[in-house]
Every structure is written in structure tokens, then in C-alpha cells.
Amino acid sequence: MMPKAAATEVVRTLRAKGHAAWLVGGCVRDLVLGREPADYDVTTSATPEQVMTIFPKTFAVGAQFGVMLVAFDSAPANDQGPTANDGSFNIEVATFRSDVGYSDGRHPDAVVYARSAEEDVQRRDFTINGLLMDPLSGEVVDYVGGRAAIENKVIRTIGDPLLRFTEDKLRMLRAVRFAARFGYRVDDATLAAIRKLAPQVHQVSHERIRDELVKMLTEGAARRAFELLDETGLLHELLPEVERMKGVEQPPQFHPEGDVWVHTLLVLEKLQAAVPPALALGALLHDVGKPPTFRVAPDRIRFDGHVEVGERMAQEICSRLRLSHAETEHVCALVANHMRFADAPRMKASTLKRFFRLPKFEEHLELHRMDCLSSHADLSLYDFVKQKLAATPPEQIRPQPLVTGHDLIALGYQPGPEFKSILQAAEDAQLEAHFSTKEAALEFVRRAFPAPSAVQPRKNQ
Numbered sequence: 001m002m003p004k005a006a007a008t009e010v011v012r013t014l015r016a017k018g019h020a021a022w023l024v025g026g027c028v029r030d031l032v033l034g035r036e037p038a039d040y041d042v043t044t045s046a047t048p049e050q051v052m053t054i055f056p057k058t059f060a061v062g063a064q065f066g067v068m069l070v071a072f073d074s075a076p077a078n079d080q081g082p083t084a085n086d087g088s089f090n091i092e093v094a095t096f097r098s099d100v101g102y103s104d105g106r107h108p109d110a111v112v113y114a115r116s117a118e119e120d121v122q123r124r125d126f127t128i129n130g131l132l133m134d135p136l137s138g139e140v141v142d143y144v145g146g147r148a149a150i151e152n153k154v155i156r157t158i159g160d161p162l163l164r165f166t167e168d169k170l171r172m173l174r175a176v177r178f179a180a181r182f183g184y185r186v187d188d189a190t191l192a193a194i195r196k197l198a199p200q201v202h203q204v205s206h207e208r209i210r211d212e213l214v215k216m217l218t219e220g221a222a223r224r225a226f227e228l229l230d231e232t233g234l235l236h237e238l239l240p241e242v243e244r245m246k247g248v249e250q251p252p253q254f255h256p257e258g259d260v261w262v263h264t265l266l267v268l269e270k271l272q273a274a275v276p277p278a279l280a281l282g283a284l285l286h287d288v289g290k291p292p293t294f295r296v297a298p299d300r301i302r303f304d305g306h307v308e309v310g311e312r313m314a315q316e317i318c319s320r321l322r323l324s325h326a327e328t329e330h331v332c333a334l335v336a337n338h339m340r341f342a343d344a345p346r347m348k349a350s351t352l353k354r355f356f357r358l359p360k361f362e363e364h365l366e367l368h369r370m371d372c373l374s375s376h377a378d379l380s381l382y383d384f385v386k387q388k389l390a391a392t393p394p395e396q397i398r399p400q401p402l403v404t405g406h407d408l409i410a411l412g413y414q415p416g417p418e419f420k421s422i423l424q425a426a427e428d429a430q431l432e433a434h435f436s437t438k439e440a441a442l443e444f445v446r447r448a449f450p451a452p453s454a455v456q457p458r459k460n461q
Contacts, residue, residue, distance in 0.1 A: 006072045007040035007091050008135040010055070017054055019046040020096075022117050022141070025124065028131040032140060032150060033182075041092045043120055043132070047113065051093050059090075066095035066113065096120040118143045125164060125171045126178065127156050153184040161193035170204045172197065172234060173212040180216060180225035191232065198233035209238060210321040217280035220273030223265050226284075241313055242284065244291040251300040255375045260290045266374035278327050279363040282334030283370060285314045289335075311336040333358060334367055341368045341381045344388075350431035356389055356397045365389075402430055402441035411442065412451040422449050 001009070007023060014021035021044040027037035044051070048068050052058045057071040069090040096114040114120045121130040121143055130144035140147070144158045155175050157164040165171050172194045179186050186194070201209070216225035226242075229235040235243050245260040257263055267283045289310025293303045314335045318328035337358060344352060358364055369382050403426040405419055413419070426445055435441050 001072055003037075003040050003072075003089055003091070004135070006070075006089070007042060010042050010070055010091050010093060011135050013054060014042070014044050014046055014051075014093075017046070017050075019044050019050070020117060021046070022132040023135050024094075024117070024121070024132050025129050028133040028140065029128050029146070029150070031133065032131065032147070039089075039092070041094065043094050043096060043117055045096055045116075046093075047095055051095075055093075066097045068093045098123055117141070122158060124158055125168070125174060127158055128178070128182075130158050153182070154187050155179045155184050155190060156187035157190050157193075161187075161190045162196070165193050165197045169197065169201050170208055170212065172201055172232070173204070173209065173216075176225055176228045176232060176234065177212055177216050177219070179228055180221040181219045183221070183224070186228070186232075194232040194234070198237050201234060201237050206320060206322045210323065213238070213321070214277045214280070217268070217271060217284065218273065218275050218277055220271070222271045222280065222284075223269040226265065226268055239317070241288050241291075241317060245287065248291045248294055249301055250290075251302075253300070257375055260287050263287065263374055267370045270370040270373060276360075276363060278330040278360075279334065279367060281314075281318070281323075281327075281331045282338075282363070282367055285310065285317065285331065286335050286338045286367060286371065288313045288317070307336060307339050330360065330363075334364060337364055338367055338371060341385060344381060344385050348428075348432065350428040352388060353392065353397045353431045356392065361389070396431075399430060401427055402435070402438045403427075403445060407438075407442060408445070411445065413449075418449070425449070 007027070011021040011023065021042055023031075023040060024043040025041045027040045030037040046054070048060060048066055051068045051070070052060070055070045059069045059071065061067060061069050070093055071088055071090050073088040096117060097120060098112045098114045117132055121132065124130045124144075127144045127146040127149040129146070130142075131146040132141040132143075133139065134141070145156070149156050155178050157171075157175075175186060175190060175194060178184065216222060216229075219225075226235065229238070230243065230246075242264070245264055248260040250258070250260060250263065255263055257266055264284065264287060267286070271280050271283060287306070287310065289306035289308070289312075290303045292313075293306040293309050295302055295304065311332050314332050315328065318331050323331070337355075340355060344355070347355065355361075365382065365385060368385075369379065372379050372382055401423070403423060405415070405423065408419060408422060409415065413422070422445060425448060426441055429435065429444055430441065435444060
């Protein structure tokens with residue numbers, strides 16, 4: 001069963017049991033816009049206990065807030081509900097409710113069940129997300145002016161924007177993301193409220209902030225999202241290192257487009273929807289080390305050491321956003337290696353092949369392409385590396401080593417720090433195609449690194 005059909009079945013079943021039920025929120029917005037919803041939510045007069053009684057595969061993920069998940073397709077592997085990769089999906093079912101107080105600026109202090117869907121939608125964030133739909137008839141019910149907001153392409157809170165954002169500070173980031181994703185403007189009162197409350201965004205957890213920022217970067221409208229973050233003051237609060245790019249001049253012979261901020265926006269503009277998150281973050285942060293290393297030399301503007309500084313700053317930012325170790329490592333690698341393409345034509349074959357070995361090298365290549373197109377537009381280095389990569393078989397990039405540590409011991413070398421240098425030299429020579437057999441490789445080691453005379457090579461027993 002497909003998600004829309006499943007959501008329709010949930011509504012039909014709830015109504016058959018005497019409960020009011022509607023599709024609500026983002027799925028209705030997307031259906032009105034002619035988009036395929038990512039998921040479906042149902043709002044109902046049924047309590048969580050009643051929902052659990054009606055549907056056999058139900059999981060209480062937010063029962064204290066009146067929210068349940070109804071599972072479809074696959075039986076759950078555990079009591080946490082279906083997993084994201086087992087072919088199953090969930091329909092969120094929430095009881096009509098009114099939220100009472102938000103002491104932590106994020107979650108309601110208490111939930112009171114409401115009497116109607118009309119009362120329920122008043123607690124939601126934006127008018128475009130406050131629409132109801134009867135999936136059986138296709139009728140859309142609008143108590144909050146959501147259809148007009150869609151027609152006028154505007155993001156506006158339901159009710160007083162200061163109250164809505166005071167209740168939940170994450171909504172400020174969601175306003176920016178929705179405006180960027182749909183190409184809407186932010187209502188003046190809504191924008192003013194965000195500017196006023198932006199310093200309070202730190203009440204939101206680092207993880208939720210990270211999730212919203214990553215969505216902004218990967219939904220196909222990253223440039224507009226970061227322009228709005230800057231306009232609202234949220235960029236200053238969350239990523240001051242990026243804000244400092246503004247007004248930092250660059251040498252015009254390499255960057256005719258303008259300062260570091262303008263360049264970064266042009267790179268973000270080239271991020272397609274569903275781009276890998278680490279690549280998107282690498283695009284955002286690849287020049288983050290330029291502001292602190294800016295200097296005007298006699299010949300031109302320079303950013304000495306900006307790659308190394310930028311890598312450290314990227315590490316700090318990723319840590320602050322609670323990225324995983326693997327994601328952080330990849331983002332930092334993108335920052336650390338983005339200038340190496342300039343040396344590619346002069347690299348030895350072994351160095352170039354080691355460059356190709358970088359994990360997810362295709363993302364390094366794509367960042368370089370976007371970087372070039374956002375400055376001088378010269379893709380000659382990109383084309384050179386791409387052609388070399390295509391012409392080099394994988395077994396030549398990462399061949400089976402012809403010399404191992406065991407071979408060195410057999411030759412009479414004592415294990416120690418020199419082992420690494422010997423093995424790397426042997427591998428470099430192999431990558432340079434100086435030899436192709438084990439015998440030739442061992443002979444290379446004997447000549448290049450004579451074993452101490454006091455140590456005789458072991459004889460075969």
C-alpha cells in the first residue's frame with residue numbers, strides 16, 4: 001500500500017469508528033501545490049488509547065502530546081516501530097489538541113485535547129501548514145488563510161508571530177527553510193519577529209539546528225536560505241564564522257565575482273536538491289578560513305594558510321552541530337583538499353593516484369567544479385583531473401602492494417619507524433610503474449634502503 005492510500009485508509013477507518021479525522025499539515029500543503037508529500041499526517045478526535053485500539057500496528061512515539069504512529073507494510077523488528085530501511089512506513093496520527101505553555105522555548109508544558117480540527121490548527125506554525133483535507137472527497141478546509149498564503153507565495157505564522165516563535169524557537173529556522181524551498185517571501189510581521197527573537201535560537205538543541213541547516217543546504221535553494229539567515233540575524237547567531245565572510249575582498253584576477261561571501265553564495269546556488277549533506281557543508285565552509293587569514297601583500301590580496309585554518313574551523317563547526325565523526329571527517333577533508341587541484345598537472349603519477357584515493361573523490365571533484373564556476377569559470381583543471389581519473393583503472397589507483405612488512409622482516413630489516421618510509425617509497429615506485437613484479441620490488445628496496453650490515457637477511461628454513 002502506498003502512503004497516500006494508507007493515510008486515506010486511516011481517515012476512513014477512524015471515521016467508521018465515529019471519530020473526526022483529516023489529513024493535515026505539510027502533506028496537504030504539498031498536495032495543493034501539486035507536489036508529492038514526503039509523509040502524511042492525520043489529525044483526529046480519537047485519543048491515543050482509542051487509536052491504539054483501532055489499529056493493531058501502532059507505536060506511541062509522543063503519546064504525552066497525543067501523537068501516535070500507525071505502521072504499514074512491514075511488521076516491526078522491535079518495539080521502536082518499523083525501521084527506515086525495512087520497506088515499511090508510518091502514518092502519524094495526532095489527537096486534536098491545544099498546547100499550554102512553552103517554558104523551554106521548544107516543547108509544550110502540557111497538552112489539552114481540543115474539541116475540533118479548527119481549534120487544533122490554531123496551534124500550528126504557519127498558515128501554509130494549517131490546511132486540512134478530506135482525502136475521500138479531496139475537499140480542502142482552510143481556517144487560517146493558508147490557501148491565500150500559497151497563492152500569494154508568503155510565509156506567515158498562524159496568529160501572533162512573536163507568540164508562535166516564543167513558543168518554539170525552531171520555527172524561526174523553519175520559516176527560513178520554507179521560504180527558500182518554495183521561493184516565497186517572509187511576511188513583514190513574521191520577519192520582524194524572527195529578527196527580534198533570533199538571539200533566543202540557542203534554546204533549540206544543536207541536533208535540531210543541524211537538521212534544519214542541512215535541509216536548507218540540500219533542498220535545492222541553499223543560496224536563498226543563507227541570504228534569509230543573514231537577513232534575519234540567525235546567521236550571526238548560528239554561524240558567525242560564515243557571516244564574517246561578508247566584505248572580505250579577494251584578488252580580482254582570481255575572483256572577479258566579489259568578496260568571500262558573494263563567492264560562497266554562488267557556490268551554494270549550484271547545490272542541487274538531494275546533494276550529499278557533507279558535500280553541501282563542504283561547499284559552505286570551503287573558504288571559511290579566509291577571513292582570519294586575509295592580508296594585503298605588495299603583489300595582491302593573500303590568504304596564507306587559509307586551508308589549514310579553515311580545516312580547523314570546519315572541525316569546530318561540525319562538532320558544534322553534533323555531526324557524526326564520519327561526516328565531520330569528510331567535511332574537513334573537502335575543506336583541506338579543495339586547493340590541491342591547482343597542483344594536479346604537476347603531480348607525480350603516484351601523488352595523483354593517492355589524490356584519487358580520497359574517500360568519495362567524486363565529491364571533491366564536484367566541489368572543485370562549483371568553486372571554479374563561481375569564480376573565474378576556468379574548468380581546465382577540472383577537465384584534466386576528470387580525464388586522468390577516467391583513464392586510470394581502479395587497480396592502478398589502489399594496486400595490491402608488492403612489498404609488505406613481512407617482506408621487510410624477511411630481508412633483515414628491524415621493525416621500526418623506518419618501515420613506514422620504506423613501504424611508502426616502494427608503493428610510490430609501484431604507482432609510478434617502475435616495476436610490476438614482487439622480485440623487482442624487493443630489489444628496489446635493497447638498493448634504495450640497504451639493510452644494516454649487522455643484520456643478515458633470514459634464510460628460508
